[in-house]
Amino acid sequence: MIPTNTSGASTDTWSKDRAPREIVFHGGKKDNLACHSERVSRSPEQSEGEESGGAQGELHEGEETCPICKGAGFVHPLLDSGQPDFSRVEPCQCKREELQREKFQYLQKYSNLGFLSRLTFDNLSPKGKRDDAISQERFARVYQMAKVFADNPKGWLVFFGPAGCGKTHLACAIANHRLNLGQPAFYIGVADLLDHLRSAFSPTSDITYDGLFEQVKNTPLLVLDDLSMEGATLWAKEKLEQLLNHRFNARLATVITTDVPLEKFDERLGGRLRDSEFCQVCIVGQKSSLACLDSLQLELLRNMTFDNFDYKRLNLPLEQRQNLQQAFHLARDFAPSPEGWLIFHGVNGCGKTHLAAAIANYRLAQGKPVFFVVVPDLLDHLRSTFSPQSNISYDEFFEGIKQCPLLILDDFGEQSVTPWAQEKLYQLINYRYNARLPMVITSCFSLDEIEPRISSRMVDPRLSLVFNIIAPDYRGDVKPSQMAKRPEPRITRRQRL
Numbered sequence: 001m002i003p004t005n006t007s008g009a010s011t012d013t014w015s016k017d018r019a020p021r022e023i024v025f026h027g028g029k030k031d032n033l034a035c036h037s038e039r040v041s042r043s044p045e046q047s048e049g050e051e052s053g054g055a056q057g058e059l060h061e062g063e064e065t066c067p068i069c070k071g072a073g074f075v076h077p078l079l080d081s082g083q084p085d086f087s088r089v090e091p092c093q094c095k096r097e098e099l100q101r102e103k104f105q106y107l108q109k110y111s112n113l114g115f116l117s118r119l120t121f122d123n124l125s126p127k128g129k130r131d132d133a134i135s136q137e138r139f140a141r142v143y144q145m146a147k148v149f150a151d152n153p154k155g156w157l158v159f160f161g162p163a164g165c166g167k168t169h170l171a172c173a174i175a176n177h178r179l180n181l182g183q184p185a186f187y188i189g190v191a192d193l194l195d196h197l198r199s200a201f202s203p204t205s206d207i208t209y210d211g212l213f214e215q216v217k218n219t220p221l222l223v224l225d226d227l228s229m230e231g232a233t234l235w236a237k238e239k240l241e242q243l244l245n246h247r248f249n250a251r252l253a254t255v256i257t258t259d260v261p262l263e264k265f266d267e268r269l270g271g272r273l274r275d276s277e278f279c280q281v282c283i284v285g286q287k288s289s290l291a292c293l294d295s296l297q298l299e300l301l302r303n304m305t306f307d308n309f310d311y312k313r314l315n316l317p318l319e320q321r322q323n324l325q326q327a328f329h330l331a332r333d334f335a336p337s338p339e340g341w342l343i344f345h346g347v348n349g350c351g352k353t354h355l356a357a358a359i360a361n362y363r364l365a366q367g368k369p370v371f372f373v374v375v376p377d378l379l380d381h382l383r384s385t386f387s388p389q390s391n392i393s394y395d396e397f398f399e400g401i402k403q404c405p406l407l408i409l410d411d412f413g414e415q416s417v418t419p420w421a422q423e424k425l426y427q428l429i430n431y432r433y434n435a436r437l438p439m440v441i442t443s444c445f446s447l448d449e450i451e452p453r454i455s456s457r458m459v460d461p462r463l464s465l466v467f468n469i470i471a472p473d474y475r476g477d478v479k480p481s482q483m484a485k486r487p488e489p490r491i492t493r494r495q496r497l
């Protein structure tokens with residue numbers, strides 16, 4: 001390698017080709033970073049006579065001059081003949097590290113990540129933040145997808161989940177990984193983007209509107225955080241649509257995070273997000289509405305364990321005590337490896353909910369997924385997912401319940417019996433019946449009071465064990481004989497006709 005003049009050529013193509021003319025940071029300041037790279041791409045000779053602030057800053061008097069490039073910073077590579085190839089230049093080894101560092105700093109500034117540059121894969125737990133096995137498995141899958149994408153970003157990657165589920169961290173980890181590989185990435189929150197665009201229109205703005213928008217449109221990797229069209233003005237919607245249309249048509253790699261169910265986006269954008277050839281959608285976190293529906297969150301149910309289940313109830317007649325003890329053993333045997341359906345039938349207060357909750361708590365203590373829900377709450381919640389304010393889609397919620405490894409339905413039969421509710425319950429039960437997925441069901445209704453399409457599955461002895469608890473309400477002195485006299489159930493035979 002021979003030191004020479006660099007004759008004005010630059011290998012530093014990234015700075016020339018990709019440098020945006022103007023760059024917007026968090027806080028809206030503008031800067032022109034091209035000079036950072038130019039500083040090292042010129043030899044001292046070239047810099048002579050140029051305005052101050054150029055290359056002179058590189059070599060200070062008294063500093064040792066590199067023996068290879070004599071301080072030029074660049075060399076001509078050698079041809080096979082051993083002669084220098086004057087048509088090309090490359091950085092001298094004395095400059096490479098510095099160049100890399102500057103390139104990284106440049107890319108980091110260009111990325112607009114700001115303090116989000118601390119969000120990397122290294123400080124993100126591959127299992128996520130939640131402690132249940134279902135969420136952990138899901139997060140681990142998403143984490144892997146994010147890593148694969150970060151190594152080779154192609155198409156769109158959408159992270160969907162509620163606030164705090166880790167989707168922004170995943171998206172920023174991808175961007176930071178790209179920067180570390182020396183590749184550009186640009187981060188912007190949708191609300192910030194719209195603010196910038198709006199302010200860029202103002203006559204006092206020193207950013208040109210086109211500058212920022214072109215940059216966001218064309219960056220090789222864009223992270224668009226918190227995408228939402230909700231409450232957006234017509235103008236804002238139009239801008240976002242322009243942006244996404246452009247990136248879709250140009251096949252530009254894009255990471256999107258959102259807490260808006262995909263079907264809430266308009267047809268065109270929704271269609272793009274559902275284009276599985278081009279766009280991968282990752283469900284990152286358990287929806288907060290699922291979490292709040294999980295009745296085990298309630299302190300009372302949390303405390304219902306096998307240990308504190310009083311199956312002795314010494315005041316009861318022997319037959320009832322033995323019956324209760326049997327129920328207890330059935331539940332306790334079911335809990336370690338749930339198979340099939342365990343159905344407890346009995347009056348309110350007989351202990352069936354306690355046993356069902358004890359199974360759920362046992363599973364949770366083992367780190368196993370379980371979903372415990374009171375049936376009327378479940379139906380209310382399913383209905384609410386249809387509301388435009390819902391932050392979870394109906395499909396997603398219903399699929400989650402249908403496929404949950406262990407589902408516990410408390411108070412079956414207490415639900416109102418609109419045809420819609422009947423149909424939902426039938427779909428749920430039928431799915432789990434066909435898939436042979438374990439369930440625990442409690443009900444104070446006898447099987448012949450339950451809709452036949454459902455009860456016929458409940459009595460299938462290959463799958464289901466129905467146990468009738470004859471103990472009375474522990475809170476009172478209800479006698480088992482009173483069971484027959486309890487108020488007319490809300491599911492009536494008439495409903496089934």
Ligand SMILES: [Zn+2]
Nearest residue numbers: 066069092094
């Ligand atoms: Zn050198």
